[in-house]
Amino acid sequence: xxxxxxxxxxxxxxxxxxxxxxxxxxxxxxxxxxxxxxxxxxxxxxxxxxxxxxxxxxxxxxxxxxxxxxxxxxxxxxxxxxxxxxxxxxxxxxxxxxxxxxxxxxxxxxxxxxxxxxxxxxxxxxxxxxxxxxxxxxxxxxxxxxxxxxxxxxxxxxxxxxxxxxxxxxxxxxxxxxxxxxxxxxxxxxxxxxxxxxxxxxxxxxxxxxxxxxxxxxxxxxxxxxxxxxxxxxxxxxxxxxxxxxxxxxxxxxxxxxxxxxxxxxxxxxxxxxxxxxxxxx
Numbered sequence: 001x002x003x004x005x006x007x008x009x010x011x012x013x014x015x016x017x018x019x020x021x022x023x024x025x026x027x028x029x030x031x032x033x034x035x036x037x038x039x040x041x042x043x044x045x046x047x048x049x050x051x052x053x054x055x056x057x058x059x060x061x062x063x064x065x066x067x068x069x070x071x072x073x074x075x076x077x078x079x080x081x082x083x084x085x086x087x088x089x090x091x092x093x094x095x096x097x098x099x100x101x102x103x104x105x106x107x108x109x110x111x112x113x114x115x116x117x118x119x120x121x122x123x124x125x126x127x128x129x130x131x132x133x134x135x136x137x138x139x140x141x142x143x144x145x146x147x148x149x150x151x152x153x154x155x156x157x158x159x160x161x162x163x164x165x166x167x168x169x170x171x172x173x174x175x176x177x178x179x180x181x182x183x184x185x186x187x188x189x190x191x192x193x194x195x196x197x198x199x200x201x202x203x204x205x206x207x208x209x210x211x212x213x214x215x216x217x218x219x220x221x222x223x224x225x226x227x228x229x230x231x232x233x234x235x236x237x238x239x240x241x242x243x244x245x246x247x248x249x250x251x252x253x254x255x256x257x258x259x260x261x262x263x264x265x266x267x268x269x270x271x272x273x274x275x276x277x278x279x280x281x282x
Contacts, residue, residue, distance in 0.1 A: 001093070001094065002017060002027075002091065002092065002093050003017050003018075003090070003091070003092040003093075004016045004017040004024060004027060004062075004089075004090070004091055005017075005089075005090040006080040006081075006087060006088070006089060006090070007080075007087065007088040007090065008079060008080045008082075008085070008086075008087060009085060009086045009087075012079065012080075013090075014077075014079075014080050016062075016064065020067060021066065021067050021073045021076075022064050022065065022066060022067060022073065022077070023064065023065040023067060024062065024063070024064050025063040025064065025065060025117065026061075026062075026063045027060070027061075027062050027063075027091070028060070028061040028062075028063075029058055029059045029060035029061055029122075030060065030091060030129075030281055030282050031280075031281040031282075032055075032280035032281040033055050033056055033057065033058045033127040033128075033280070033281075034055075034056050035053050035054065035055050035056065036053065036054050036055075036056050037050075037052075037053045038050075038051040038052050038053070039051060055127040055128075055280075056127060057123060057124060057125055057126075057127060058100060058102070058123075058124035058126070058127050058128075059105075059121065059122070059123055059124070060089055060100065060102065060121075060122040060124060061119060061120065061121050061122070062089075062119070062120045062122070063117060063118070063119050063120075064077070064117070064118050064120070065115050065116065065117050065118075066116060066118070070115075070116050074116065074118065077118070081104050081107050081118075081120045082104060083104045083105070083106060083107060084103060084104065085103065085104055086101065086102075086103055087101075087102055087103065087104055087122055088100070088101050088102075089101075089102065089122060089124075090132065091129070091282055092132075093282055096129075096131075096279060096282050097131065097132045097133065098129035098130060098131055098132060098279055098282060099129065099130055099132050100124045100126070100128075100129050100130070101124060101125075101126065102122040102123050102124035102125070103122065103123055104120065104121070104122055105121040105122065105123045106120075106121045107119070107120050107121075108121070127280075128174075128175070128176065128178075128278035128279060128280060129278065129279045129280075129281070129282065130276040130277070130278055130279075131276045131277040131278075131279070132276075133276075134274060134275070134276050135273075135274070135275055135276070135277075136272055136273070136274050137168065137170060137272065137273040137274075137275075138270075138271075138272055139168045139258075139260065139270070139271035139272065139273070167198060167257050167258070167259050168257070168258040168259070168260075168271075168273065169255055169256070169257055170251060170255070170256045170257075170258065170273055170275075171254065171255055171256075172251040172252060172253050172254060172255075172256060172275075172277070173253075173277050174251070174253055174277045174278045174279065175253070175278060175279050175280045176253065176278060176280070177250040177251060177252050177253065178221070178250060178251050178275065178276075178277075178278045179219065179220040179221025179222060179224070179225075179248075179250055179251075179275075180220050180221070180249075180250070180251055180273055180274065180275045181217055181218065181219050181220075181221075181273070181274040181275065182195060182204070182217070182218040182220075182271065182272070182273055182274075183215065183216070183217050183218075183271070183272040183273075183274060184210065184214075184215065184216040184217075184218070184269060184270070184271055185214075185215050185269070185270040185271075185272070186210035186211060186212055186213065186214045186215075186265070186268055186269060186270075187212060187213075187268045187269075187270065188212050188265055188267075188268030189209065189210065189211065189212070189264065189265045189268065190209070190210040190214075190262050190264065190265035190266070190268050190269045191209050191210075191262060191263040191264035191265060192205065192206060192207060192208065192209075192243075192262060192263040192264075193205070193206055193208075193210070193216075193260065193261075193262045193266075193269055194206070194243070194260065194261050194262065195218075195258055195259075195260045195271070196258065196259050196260065196261075197247075197249050197256065197257065197258055198257040198258065198259050199256070199257055200247075200249065202247035202249040203246060203247065203249075204218055204220070204242070204243075204246045204247070204248070204249065205242075205243035205246060206227070206238075206241045206242060206243065207241050207242075207243055208229075208238060208241040210265075210269075211231065212268075213231070213232075214229060214230070214231050215229070215230040215231075216228070216229050216230075216238070217230075220248040220249060220250065222248075222250075225248050226239055227239045227241065227242060251275065258273070
């Protein structure tokens with residue numbers, strides 16, 4: 001069993017599978033996208049020399065038959081399958097719940113066929129599906145110390161202790177490496193915050209003094225890299241504050257270990273890691 005939904009630019013969602021107004025005949029392009037593998041012939045060796053490999057765009061093609069009243073249902077579907085417009089395709093199976101963003105390339109078919117059938121071609125620039133449930137991992141936590149049974153002595157007892165993880169462990173269950181968003185929130189003055197990958201020694205640091213209530217987001221996803229500051233409700237690009245020699249680190253499949261520091265005010269800094277697992281196919 002599967003579940004198929006479409007979302008348009010207005011945020012309206014159409015349940016396509018199981019909808020009595022539409023019969024979904026097929027959904028193509030949901031397996032892993034093709035890769036482009038570049039090689040060069042070298043006269044002194046057999047075979048060819050590998051240059052690079054990258055995954056290409058994804059092309060999702062949905063074939064659907066509008067049901068009676070056919071014309072009304074077909075026209076209603078145009079709210080989601082308008083050519084050149086953005087569209088989000090949600091696809092869920094018993095093991096994966098994912099989405100892909102794309103643009104409607106074309107809508108083909110014949111109004112004179114019986115039954116009437118439409119083919120919707122959607123081009124997704126990103127080759128991977130993303131998990132619909134985004135993950136926010138906090139880099140600090142409260143350690144509970146409250147247990148039963150207990151007796152409170154006259155001087156009192158601690159119920160919990162606020163602590164910070166020296167190492168943040170992120171388990172990437174994706175099919176490939178992926179970018180991440182790091183959100184820094186200041187509850188006081190924080191000077192020059194830095195985040196490190198403890199295994200690769202890659203780091204991202206800012207030559208910047210955060211004020212109370214400042215929020216900084218660092219995006220490391222390829223094609224979307226950037227650093228933004230939100231202060232007093234205003235969002236500003238502060239990529240010029242990036243320290244020299246930084247690396248826009250990616251999450252490798254499996255465990256990734258991070259640590260963090262600041263010149264001043266680490267105790268006032270809250271760090272969150274935001275990410276979605278990515279999958280080659282469903």
